[in-house]
Amino acid sequence: MKLKELEGYLQDVAVFENPKIKLEQYPTTPHLAARMLYTAHTTYDDIENKAVGDFGCGCGILSIAAAMLGSAYNIGFEIDPDAIAIAQENCAEFEIEMDFILTDLSASPAPSATDGVPPNSRGPYEMMKGKLDTIVMNPPFGTKLKGIDMVFLKKGIDLANHVVYSLHKTSTREHVLKKAKEWGVECEVLAELKYNLDKSYQFHKKQSLDIAVDFLRFEKKPRSNTTA
């Protein structure tokens, strides 16, 4: 499938009826979604026959794009049941199989020192570690809850078996690259894109606003001691 073709199909994905500002719900545009998944598929072969997780999946556009490119299993993580309901309708419309979990990705794991629990061993997704080949996300950028994009990203990197694709504001690039290094993952800036935010909320003064976002790929290094 060609990029333009994919983007064309994605025009039919329904978006939030009443976006919730607290959750920073901005629909990922068909243009962005197509670019992300097309690159992941054609350049890196991270989609076809893979298990793909979608963090803060919203109305499901990234997973729908993945499924159209041949992913074998799709699961969306989302805190808003209204968004999941729209995503389910979208999947039905596109005849795509996708599972959803109603969950809060913003919750930070309990610190290890206090109760002897190893870091990040919490969350309903512990068993999921290493089972999803690829995780894609367009996280909240943290304009309402500072740093939340990095919380999503860290969880994605913990969970993914191989690779995470994400979008972050270009203005935070240095910080993201530094964190990736700390976490021991290879980070590559694949593109600097324009994220066009139509006037979704009352507080937006302009009809439409372009913000610069980085499309990033985080690859986990192969584990030195392979435990099956």
Add this chain to the structure above:
Amino acid sequence: MRLITHNMLQCHVRGCNANNFPLELQEVVLEQEEAEMNEDFLRNMLGKLEYDALVATCHKLDINDLPVTLPEDAQYNEEFLQILHRIILETHVKSGKMVCPNCNHTYSIRDGIPNMLLAEHEV
């Protein structure tokens, strides 16, 4: 939610760290939906599945087609892969609940969506 997803979920109530998997499915409504079989994916998933948990879960649901132990030739056992496909990728849990075997916390499943959210004091 398909059974493959259930096979990856565990309890995450504060302090519940042992014996919190698999969550026991109760009062469930199941639905079979045909899906295209992807052998490469199934082979790839074999090493990632919690097979014993899957078998135990299936028994409770009265689905008894899976061998108790993973066949040695599972990768190339066409018949086995078909059964596995039907169970983990075509069996949907439409509604019901999941109960933690350790702390008895109940997670509801509605419209096929497991609700893994916890109240403030449970996190």
